[in-house]
Amino acid sequence: MQKIGVFVCHCGSNIAATVDVKKVVEMAAKEQGVFHAEDYPYMCSEAGQSRIAAAVKEKGLTGIVVCSCSPRMHEATFRKAAERAGINPYMVEIANIREHCSWIHKDMTEATEKAVILMRAAVAKVHLNAPLMAGESRVTKRALVIGGGIAGIQTAIDIADAGYKVDIVEKTPSIGGRMSQLDKTFPTLDCSACILTPKMVEAASHENITIHTWSEVEKVSGFVGNFTVDIRKKARYVNMDKCTGCGVCQEKCPSKKPLNEFNRGLNTRTAIYTPFAQAIPNVPVIDANSCIKLKTGKCGICEKFCQVGAIDYTQKDEIITEQYGAIVVATGFDTIKLDKYGEYAYNESKDVITSLELERIMNAAGPTKGHLERLSDGKAPKEIVFIQCVGSRCSDDRGKPYCSKICCMYTAKHAMLIRDKYPDTNVTVFYIDVRTPGKNFDEFYRRAVEDYGVHYIKGQVGKVMPQADGSLLVQGVDLLDNKQILKKADMVVLATAIEPNPDVRKIATMLTASIDTNNFLTEAHPKLRPVESPTAGVFLSGVCQGPKDIPETVAQAGAAAVKVIGLLAKDKLKTNPCTAKSDELLCNGCSQCANVCPYGAITYEEKLINDHGIRRTSRVAVVNGALCQGCGACTVTCPSGAMDLQGFSNRQILAEVDAICR
Amino acid sequence: MKYSYYPGCTLRNKAKDLDLYARKCAVALGFELEELTDWQCCGGVYPLGSDEIASKLPSVRALNDAKQKGQDLVAVCSACYHVLKRVNDDMANVADIQTRANNYMALEEPYKGETAVLHFLEVLRDRVGFEELKKKVVNPLTGRKIGAYYGCLLLRPSDVMAFDDPENPTILEDFIRALGATPVVYPYRNECCGGYISLKEPNLAASMCDKITSSAAGFEADCLVTACPLCKYNLNKSGKLPIVYFTELLAEALGVKEGDK
Numbered sequence: 001m002q003k004i005g006v007f008v009c010h011c012g013s014n015i016a017a018t019v020d021v022k023k024v025v026e027m028a029a030k031e032q033g034v035f036h037a038e039d040y041p042y043m044c045s046e047a048g049q050s051r052i053a054a055a056v057k058e059k060g061l062t063g064i065v066v067c068s069c070s071p072r073m074h075e076a077t078f079r080k081a082a083e084r085a086g087i088n089p090y091m092v093e094i095a096n097i098r099e100h101c102s103w104i105h106k107d108m109t110e111a112t113e114k115a116v117i118l119m120r121a122a123v124a125k126v127h128l129n130a131p132l133m134a135g136e137s138r139v140t141k142r143a144l145v146i147g148g149g150i151a152g153i154q155t156a157i158d159i160a161d162a163g164y165k166v167d168i169v170e171k172t173p174s175i176g177g178r179m180s181q182l183d184k185t186f187p188t189l190d191c192s193a194c195i196l197t198p199k200m201v202e203a204a205s206h207e208n209i210t211i212h213t214w215s216e217v218e219k220v221s222g223f224v225g226n227f228t229v230d231i232r233k234k235a236r237y238v239n240m241d242k243c244t245g246c247g248v249c250q251e252k253c254p255s256k257k258p259l260n261e262f263n264r265g266l267n268t269r270t271a272i273y274t275p276f277a278q279a280i281p282n283v284p285v286i287d288a289n290s291c292i293k294l295k296t297g298k299c300g301i302c303e304k305f306c307q308v309g310a311i312d313y314t315q316k317d318e319i320i321t322e323q324y325g326a327i328v329v330a331t332g333f334d335t336i337k338l339d340k341y342g343e344y345a346y347n348e349s350k351d352v353i354t355s356l357e358l359e360r361i362m363n364a365a366g367p368t369k370g371h372l373e374r375l376s377d378g379k380a381p382k383e384i385v386f387i388q389c390v391g392s393r394c395s396d397d398r399g400k401p402y403c404s405k406i407c408c409m410y411t412a413k414h415a416m417l418i419r420d421k422y423p424d425t426n427v428t429v430f431y432i433d434v435r436t437p438g439k440n441f442d443e444f445y446r447r448a449v450e451d452y453g454v455h456y457i458k459g460q461v462g463k464v465m466p467q468a469d470g471s472l473l474v475q476g477v478d479l480l481d482n483k484q485i486l487k488k489a490d491m492v493v494l495a496t497a498i499e500p501n502p503d504v505r506k507i508a509t510m511l512t513a514s515i516d517t518n519n520f521l522t523e524a525h526p527k528l529r530p531v532e533s534p535t536a537g538v539f540l541s542g543v544c545q546g547p548k549d550i551p552e553t554v555a556q557a558g559a560a561a562v563k564v565i566g567l568l569a570k571d572k573l574k575t576n577p578c579t580a581k582s583d584e585l586l587c588n589g590c591s592q593c594a595n596v597c598p599y600g601a602i603t604y605e606e607k608l609i610n611d612h613g614i615r616r617t618s619r620v621a622v623v624n625g626a627l628c629q630g631c632g633a634c635t636v637t638c639p640s641g642a643m644d645l646q647g648f649s650n651r652q653i654l655a656e657v658d659a660i661c662r
Numbered sequence: 663m664k665y666s667y668y669p670g671c672t673l674r675n676k677a678k679d680l681d682l683y684a685r686k687c688a689v690a691l692g693f694e695l696e697e698l699t700d701w702q703c704c705g706g707v708y709p710l711g712s713d714e715i716a717s718k719l720p721s722v723r724a725l726n727d728a729k730q731k732g733q734d735l736v737a738v739c740s741a742c743y744h745v746l747k748r749v750n751d752d753m754a755n756v757a758d759i760q761t762r763a764n765n766y767m768a769l770e771e772p773y774k775g776e777t778a779v780l781h782f783l784e785v786l787r788d789r790v791g792f793e794e795l796k797k798k799v800v801n802p803l804t805g806r807k808i809g810a811y812y813g814c815l816l817l818r819p820s821d822v823m824a825f826d827d828p829e830n831p832t833i834l835e836d837f838i839r840a841l842g843a844t845p846v847v848y849p850y851r852n853e854c855c856g857g858y859i860s861l862k863e864p865n866l867a868a869s870m871c872d873k874i875t876s877s878a879a880g881f882e883a884d885c886l887v888t889a890c891p892l893c894k895y896n897l898n899k900s901g902k903l904p905i906v907y908f909t910e911l912l913a914e915a916l917g918v919k920e921g922d923k
Contacts, residue, residue, distance in 0.1 A: 342829025345849065465849030468880030473849070 002063040002091075002127050005036035005055045006119060009043035009068035011098055016041075018102035020112040024067060027116045031123045035059045044074050052078070053085040063091045063126035067119050069098040088131030090577065090647055095122040117660050124659035128652045132577035137626045139225040140325040141568050144169065146217055146507060149177020150196060150550060151542025151557045152330035153203045158561030160208035164568045167322060168203065169231055170213045171503070172261075174279035175200055177332055181262065181356065183363040183370075185550055186413040187444035193278060200280045214285050216503075218319060220327070220510040221600060223629060224537030225573045227324045235315040237286035237294070238272070242310035245282035249302035249311065250274070258290040260367070263360045266375065267367035272302050277365060286311075326564040327511060329521060329533070330541040330557070331504045335496040336391045340398040344390065344494055349466045350375040354496040355386075355410055362417065372422060374491055376470060381425060381490035384418060385474045386411050387461045388431040391497030400497045400518060405547035407495035408435045412448040414493065419452040428455040428487065430476050438549070457485065464492050500544055512598070513538045520546050531560040539563050578647035579628035580635060582621040584609055586642035589619030593634035593643050601627035602634060663789065665780070666728035666735045667695035670742035671703045677739065677891035683909035684738045684782055686918040691790055691798060695736060698727050704745040707858065715762050721749035722763050726773040734778040736785055738909065740890035744815040744823070747779045751822045781816065781825065783889065783908065787833055792840040800917040802842025808911070809846040809883035809903075810834030811874065813893045814854050828852065834887065837908065841915040846883040850874040855896040867896055875902035887911055 006028035010016035021039040028037040036059045040048045043066060055061060064087065066078050071094040079089035097115040105111040143159050145152045148170030156166040168175065179185075180200075182192035203209050212231055219230040238249075253270035260269040262276050271291040274284045292299035293313055303311040335356055338346040346352045351374045353361070364370035374381055388407055391399030408431070415427045434456070436442040448454045461476040467488075474487045500519045508515045513533040514522040521544050524532040531540050541560040542553045567573075582593075584607060594602040601624045609618045621643065623634075634643045635650065644650055673681035688695045702720035709718045725746065728735040737743035752759045754775025764772040780788075786795055812831050820828040831852060835845035853874060856867030875897060878886055885904040888894050897905045913919040 342827055347830070348847070348849075463849070465877070467849075468877070468882075 002033050002129075003035045003059065003061050004031075004033050004063040004065060004123055004126055005052070005059065005061040006031075006034055006038075006065045006067065006123065007043055007048075007052055007055075008037070008039040008097075008119075009048070009066065010039060010041045011069060011102075012041060015068070015098050015102045015115075018105055018108055018111045019097055019115045020108060021115075023112050024097070024115050024119055028065075028067075028119055028123070031120060033063075033127060034123060036061060043068050044077050049077070049081040052081050056082070056085040056087060062087065063093075063129060065093050065095060065119065065122040065126055067095040067097045067115065067122070070094075070096050070100075090132040091126065091129050093122040093126045093129070095119045120659040120662065121656040124655040125652045128649065128655055129647070132646055134574040134577050135625055136572045137223075137225055137575050138572055139568060139570050140227070140323045141165065142167070142322070142324050143326045143328060143564050143568065144217075144227070144229055144322070144324040145328045145330055145541070147177070147330035147332055147501075147542070147544070148172075148175030148203075148211065148213065149330060149332045149542065150179040150199070151332065151544075151553045152177070152328070153199050154554050154557035155328050155330060155539075155541045155561045155564070156209050157199065157203055157206065158558050159564050159568075160203075160206045162561075162565045162568075163208070164565065165208050165210070167210045167212060167231075167324070169215050169217055170211065171216050172275060173214050173236075173273075173283075173285045174275050174281070175203065175211060175213060176276070176278070176280070178356075179550060180276060180278070181264075181359060181363075183359050183366075184413060184417060186409045187438075187440045189413065189417070197278050200278070204280045211281070212320075213281060217507060217510065222323075223599070223627065225325045225567070225570075226626070227327055227537065229322055229324055229327070231320050231322065233318045233320060234285075235288070235317050236283070237288070237291075237311065237313055237315050238284055239310045239312050240281065240283050242308045243283045243306075244308055244310075245274075245284075246307070247274075247284075248305045248307070250284060252301050252305045254299065254301060255290050255292050258287055263367050264354070264357045266357060266360055283310075286313075326537050326539060326567050328539045328541050328560050328564060329504070329507060329511070329513065329544050330560075331501040331507060331544045333498040333543040333547075334501055336399065336499050338390070338494065338496065341390060341494075343463045344387065344461070344492070345464045345466055345472070346494065349464070349472060349492075351381075351466075351470075351472060351490065352464055352492045352494065354494050355407070355414065356496070358414055358493050359410075362414070372418060372425075379490070380422065383487070383489045384425060384427050384491045384493065385461075385472075385487060385489040386415060386427065386429040386493045386495065387464075387474075388429065388495045389460075389497075390494040392495075393432065394497070400499060402518060402547065403435065404495075404498045405435075406498070406549050409438070409441055409444065409549065411493075411495050412436075412445045412454070415454040416444075416448045416452045419448075419454060426455065428457060428489075430457050430459055430461050430474075432458070432460060438551075459485070498543065498547055504544055511535060511538050520544065531556055531563055537567065575626060576630055577625075578630040578645065579625045580623045580630065580632070580643055580645050582623060582638075583642045583644065584618070584620045585611055586640050587618070587620040587638075588640055588642075589621065590639065592637050592639065593621055596633045596637045597628075598631065598633065599627050599629050601625075601629075663692075664694040664696055664733060665785065666724075666731055666733040667697045668701055668704075668724050668735055668737045668742060668746065669697060670701075670737065670739045672741075672891040673739055676895070677907070680738055680889075680891065680907040680909055683907065683913035683919065687909060687912045687916055690913075690916045690918050691786075691795070693785065693789070696731075696733070698724055701727075704742045706741060706745070709745050709749055712756075712759075715759070715766065718749045718752070718759070718763055719766055721746050722753060722767060722773055725750055725753070725775075725777045725779070726767070726769060728777045729773065734780050736780050736782055738782045738889065740781075740813060740815040740888075741892060743779065743781045743889075748822060750775050750777060750779050781889070783816075783833055783837060784825070786837060786912075792836050795837075796840045796842075799841055799915045801915050803838075803911065803915055804842045806843040807846050807882055807884050808838045808843045809848055809878035809881070809886045810838060810851055811855075811878070811886045811888045811893060811897065811905075812852045813888065813890050814852070814857075815890060817852055834908070838887065838911075841911060843911075846878060846881045848877045848881040848883065850877040855890075855893045857892060857896075860896050860899075868899060871896050871900045872902070875900045879903055 255271035259265040360366040459477040705717040860867035
């Protein structure tokens with residue numbers, strides 16, 4: 001028989017305004033085994049916690065129920081308070097009467113009734129709680145960063161500088177990511193490559209960093225501190241140790257048709273290629289889908305011209321397995337597809353382009369060598385119209401409901417750069433709102449308007465119409481003037497919404513990290529734990545968590561690194577004792593539990609069982625407590641009821657249900 | 663294959679060609695259009711009011727007749743097709759309209775939007791198939807450059823009409839291609855001709871139609887093809903390009919245009 005204390009929190013008015021806390025205390029006092037019940041405005045405060053300690057001491061309590069907020073918020077707080085008062089922390093139960101009750105109800109009578117029921121369920125459970133002891137597990141002092149853009153690079157450098165080993169896995173042939181495709185950066189207009197390349201070199205030459213480009217994460221198992229990861233190193237068909245990066249192979253390659261992904265498909269590349277001149281590593285890959293030799297067996301020109309014999313058509317994909325203590329996701333973004341936005345004629349006209357395409361056109365290494373020209377006829381555009389929020393802040397299912405955050409600033413940047421370099425070109429921007437919060441951001445936008453004469457029109461564009469003479473007619477509305485506008489343009493640039501890299505779903509599934517409805521990775525707490533995933537040991541860096549510009553990305557990358565360093569600095573981690581346990585007397589070794597276990601924590605052993613004096617050898621399930629994450633899948637699968645979850649046993653859960661239905 | 667056929671009033675006078683060639687082509691393509699015995703005017707724009715019941719009833723009657731026969735209901739006129747499909751959607755999804763219309767109709771079994779409404783073009787695309795149509799063409803319209811004019815009624819509201827992509831439709835272009843001609847894509851092909859505004863403000867309708875025909879002419883179309891009598895009426899006034907019904911082109915290509923007209 002437990003001696004239970006019930007502590008009801010007001011949470012200021014968060015709970016007390018909707019739930020009659022005095023009534024809950026009164027009802028708690030009537031419950032069997034409750035020796036103490038009280039309420040307090042802030043139970044989580046120092047004073048609240050000492051009231052719990054005092055009651056434990058005075059009444060000799062063995063179990064505690066705290067009626068308060070979600071256990072995600074303060075379970076750890078109250079467990080520590082109990083431990084300090086001399087009770088096993090797992091003898092504490094939280095009845096969530098805030099998120100599950102006061103916040104979602106309006107009527108005080110009903111809410112109070114529900115709070116009492118939740119309290120009763122928790123009391124019933126504590127009666128069956130048993131002290132549990134946390135185990136320990138070792139920490140592998142090596143981190144994995146998935147994605148080699150500016151987010152991944154910065155996280156890796158920061159972790160490596162602290163003295164820990166880091167591996168970067170990058171899907172494309174080079175690190176650098178989206179930032180390497182940008183021409184200039186706002187609000188300073190410095191050259192993107194000039195500030196990125198030193199970072200890339202630093203990462204590549206760092207003694208603690210290993211970079212796997214042209215590689216993808218294939219499989220992840222294990223848990224915080226002890227992840228095992230399979231990495232697929234895709235066949236490069238070029239020996240990385242031999243290649244000197246001279247580039248002759250790329251000059252000679254006769255397969256010149258594949259679209260150049262780095263230039264957003266605006267021009268073509270060869271089948272053997274490095275995506276851009278500053279690529280790291282400066283070793284090309286062969287695109288097997290367009291290589292004549294790999295497709296037909298004939299050609300082999302690159303092999304003939306390679307002076308160091310680095311070409312190797314026999315290479316195969318290779319899977320390497322590595323151990324990590326922490327994993328950082330830095331998978332970045334792409335722009336959305338515009339198929340559902342037929343009104344902008346993106347597919348019909350070569351002169352309707354996305355902002356990222358314009359970025360490549362403005363770049364000296366881009367398809368037009370940095371000359372601003374129409375892709376249809378190579379002429380210099382004299383009238384350019386920018387359309388903002390294409391697919392962002394969208395209320396139907398064609399686009400995204402969120403603000404992509406970076407578009408207002410890069411559009412102002414493009415407009416200003418064009419007006420500066422081509423003063424006889426007119427620039428018009430259609431916008432819904434101009435959003436420029438950020439250091440020196442609004443000043444930047446105002447410079448575009450005031451100093452560079454960029455014509456901003458508040459209103460959206462309904463249709464872009466390619467004309468017979470090759471120009472574009474833009475039909476829009478000026479909301480401030482309340483007028484329809486028909487504007488002739490030579491080029492239209494769409495500020496296309498950004499979305500998380502499509503691969504993130506696959507990666508999130510492997511990591512059991514959660515994603516939101518827009519495929520952004522969910523943070524453990526939107527305000528207080530913004531760089532951690534709810535899955536222990538998985539951290540978030542950059543746009544995979546939400547739209548961000550470069551400074552924000554770098555800041556978050558550093559924050560993620562600090563969290564990783566904090567984890568890797570520990571030699572051992574306390575493990576969760578709420579793991580599954582098999583009753584050997586009931587287990588018949590059917591293997592169903594092992595089949596459903598997502599963590600591979602269940603194995604089978606032949607064991608000598610003493611069944612009430614009868615000795616027999618039996619095949620029974622054994623749970624590895626270090627691997628078990630306490631998900632409970634095995635307990636509901638077990639046909640003989642042998643498997644139980646410690647801290648959440650079948651009896652405890654049924655006792656809660658009984659109490660609710662009483 | 664037998665379909666219930668709803669011609670509509672305009673097809674009995676101003677737009678006789680649209681109707682005649684549709685029937686001839688159906689025969690040539692091997693499906694049957696069985697005209698509903700007592701159809702009435704679809705009501706034009708009036709049934710589209712959400713507080714209108716009486717003007718929706720002719721559509722409900724036609725839809726229910728097709729249901730009784732177990733046939734899909736085919737229309738050729740864009741406006742009739744639009745009204746039938748919108749009313750059918752209301753009957754399936756708007757409880758208030760469904761109840762009130764059925765109260766008026768007093769049918770043995772209430773009508774709840776069971777009938778599938780098809781435009782003749784949809785029959786060509788989804789039932790006959792443009793590949794199959796291509797095989798039956800005897801006079802390919804080779805060398806002719808034809809602009810498709812969709813107007814609004816076939817395409818919008820796109821969630822109800824579900825006819826084609828409202829911004830970049832392709833069904834008429836595919837149709838033109840199947841007949842051996844070259845489709846001319848011009849940006850005004852899904853812009854409004856002005857509709858009934860031509861009665862009240864003829865100048866406004868004229869300027870709207872002028873944009874459409876000028877744009878198509880600019881892209882070197884020889885003629886425009888439409889499925890809507892009102893669009894044809896309005897566009898004809900601009901006089902820049904010949905406007906033809908799609909069924910007329912189809913009849914020409916299938917070799918059934920001349921004869922017992």
